[in-house]
Amino acid sequence: MTDKILARNLSKTYDKFKLGPNNFAIKKGFVTGFIGKNGMGKTTTIKALLSLINYDGEIFIDGKKIEDLSYLQDVGLVMDDSFLGKDWTLDLVNEAMSVGYKNWEASTYYGYLERFGLEMEKKVSDLSRGMKIKLMLAVALSHQAKILILDEPTSGLDPAMRDELVDMILDFMEDPNHTVLFSTHITQDLDRIADYIIFIDQGKIVFEGSKDEFYDKFLLIKGGLDDFEKIKNLKIYGKKKSQYNFEALVSREGYKEDEALVVEVPSIDQIMIYYGRI
Incomplete structure (x- = not known):
């Protein structure tokens, strides 16, 4: 190549x-x-x-x-x-x-x-x-x-x-x-x-790689505000909080399954929307 x-x-x-x-x-x-x-x-x-x-x-x-x-x-x-x-x-x-x-x-x-x-x-x-x-x-x-x-x-x-x-x-x-x-x-x-x-x-390149690697890099996690503590050890690229819930774009690396959390593979759109939203 x-x-x-x-x-x-x-x-x-x-x-x-x-x-x-x-x-x-x-x-x-x-x-x-x-x-x-x-x-x-x-x-x-x-x-x-x-x-x-x-x-x-x-x-x-x-x-x-x-x-x-x-x-x-x-x-x-x-x-x-x-x-x-x-x-x-x-x-x-x-x-x-x-x-x-x-x-x-x-x-x-x-x-x-x-x-x-x-x-x-x-x-x-x-x-x-x-x-x-x-x-x-x-x-x-x-x-x-x-x-x-x-x-x-x-x-x-x-x-x-x-x-x-x-x-x-x-x-x-x-x-x-x-x-x-x-x-x-x-x-x-x-x-x-x-x-x-x-x-x-x-202005900075923050990712360069195959499309599959791009999808594999991120997870979109959703849960109640009380559950946010469960992801604090993960790298968080962006998040959105409401009165009761949160949504966060995180690194897939280090994530451990938790039944209280909803976990999705984000779309390219979602990655761009959440990235940097700290």
Whole structure:
């Protein structure tokens, strides 16, 4: 198993937020889900990977340190906010991309436009948020990209299109040389396709590993307030208390069964909701 993307001591400092320093790897040939609450550093990390911002640290692609922008020829990008010119028609998008990408395939692009029901005479500014996501997906899949980076791509899509997007990612991954980094807060999509999970909180990577390892790391325990003492020796990542009950996200390590407690394997959503809620 090899690393497609490797980040070492990646950091970025703003006035009110600091990312990292973080070390992480995106495995070649797999789908990595990138999760965390809003404002925790997902988009900043992705912008660094794409050289859209200045950053401290090092990023390697296929073992080679990034020193110019040539690697972006192999990257397909779908972001929450369109990077395309607002006044461009979809025909003009084709012309611009054919200049920017050496492996641009106009026939593939127009095939996706037809599949998605996008009208070529429309301007980017005329498209709904969901339609813009579809357009960026068409661009991302039309220049023989080996890496697909998706930053909140499903937020503007209806359930049917979300399902189609997931199917398209699975089709893309039929090539063992393809790699996907999928940042999303709609974690049901990751349940279906992610092989690995990277979890970021307060600008720091707090988990990196397989999806199964991620699920195996946590338990969600519920009980009466008087029962809270029973879990005090466990590592508690977050909790919620009411007048009579508590719910706590804890480490599975060291847990011993107790009939007075309700124990569940938390979903990715629940892990993100409870994590850090101390």
